[in-house]
Amino acid sequence: MKKYLAELIGTFSLVFLGCGAAVVSGISSTGPAGIGLAGISFAFGLAVVVMAYAIGPISGCHINPAITISMLVAGKIKTDDAVGYIIAQFVGATLASSVLYLIQSGSPTFVMGEWALGANGWGQGYLGNYNTTSAFLTETIMTFLFLLVIFHTTSKWGNSTMAGLAIGLTLVLIHLVAIPITGTSVNPARSFGPAIFASGKALQQLWLFLVAPTVGGILAALTWKGVFESAVRVNK
Template identity: 70%
Template sequence: MKKNMAELIGTFALVLFGCGAAVISGVSPSGPSGIGLLGIAFAFGLAVVAMAYAIGPISGCHINPAITIAMMVAGKTTTKDGIGYIISQFIGALLGALALKIIANGKPDFTMQEWALGSNGWGDGYGGAYSMTSAFITETVLTFLFLMVIFGSTAKNASPAMAGLAIGITLVLIHLVAIPITGTSVNPARSFGPAVLAGGKALSQLWLFMIAPVLGGLIAALFWKGVFEKA
């Protein structure tokens, strides 16, 4: 229960800090303002760093179903723990998005537009209007690289004190590339919370952000286990 609660709180914080930075501080109706793309990227990355040191000793700080599934496949997380983690992550993400919606509603001119609350998406009207193929490849490849960093920085011969920082910085780099394409998911729970409350196109496109990150994580788990752990 402590592990599951830690995952819930960590995912709640990730969505509130990351998506909150995009919704509240990132842009305005007149165009880019405030912290901008770089600031949003750092908000997500720093949220992971903070949570890694806060709940890492309790649950390992997955706060991402793609990570949990990859860890299960790699034999680093039990199925029992993994299922509990994933359920807690989705609940935490939904609560984080709900908290963000309540806060944002306090602004007089706030409206729930398409892809609201920092939802992920693609195509006409979203970011750089990239295609579905570009979105799928981006999410799969970047999640693969994200998991490779996670496996490497948490390996037995790695420095455990630096793992949270390495993982957080990697997430910043991922956002710098993917924000114009998909808004950056690499995390099904992070996409789930905002999309459920936003509805519309965000919800109809959610499937990609459930499948692509998990696929990227699975490839990374099999690659790491089959190549590096056998080396």
């Protein structure tokens, strides 16, 4: 239960801080201190960094169902733990979105739009207006690359003391590219929480952010196990 609670808190922190940065002081901020695309990217990345060092020793700091499923495919986590992790992650993301909604409701300018609370999406009316193919490819490829970094940095051949920083910076880079396309998910739980409250198009499009990151994570697990793990072992 300690591991599951750690995953719940970690995912809560990621969604609350990352989406909070986007909603409260991000690109559409009407205040003088809008942090823009780079600021939002660093908010998500730094949230992962701090959580990696805070709860990493307890649960491994997955805070992302795509990571948990990928680790399951790679044989690095048991099925019952994976199920517990995923449930905790979705609960944490939903709680974070509910708190963010309550906070935003206190603003006289708040309007619950189609993709409110930092919800992911694509198509006409969403940021760069990219189509479904672009969105699916982006989420799949970005998750694939993200997991490859995670697999190596957390392996016995990686630098464990720097793993959290490397993973967090990778997420920053991913956001810098993907925000205009999908708002950047690479994490089904991160997409689930805001979509539940935003409803509308965000909820209709949720399927892509459940499927594409999962596909990317599975492909990364198969690639790591089938290609790179043995290569790294030989080189070491």
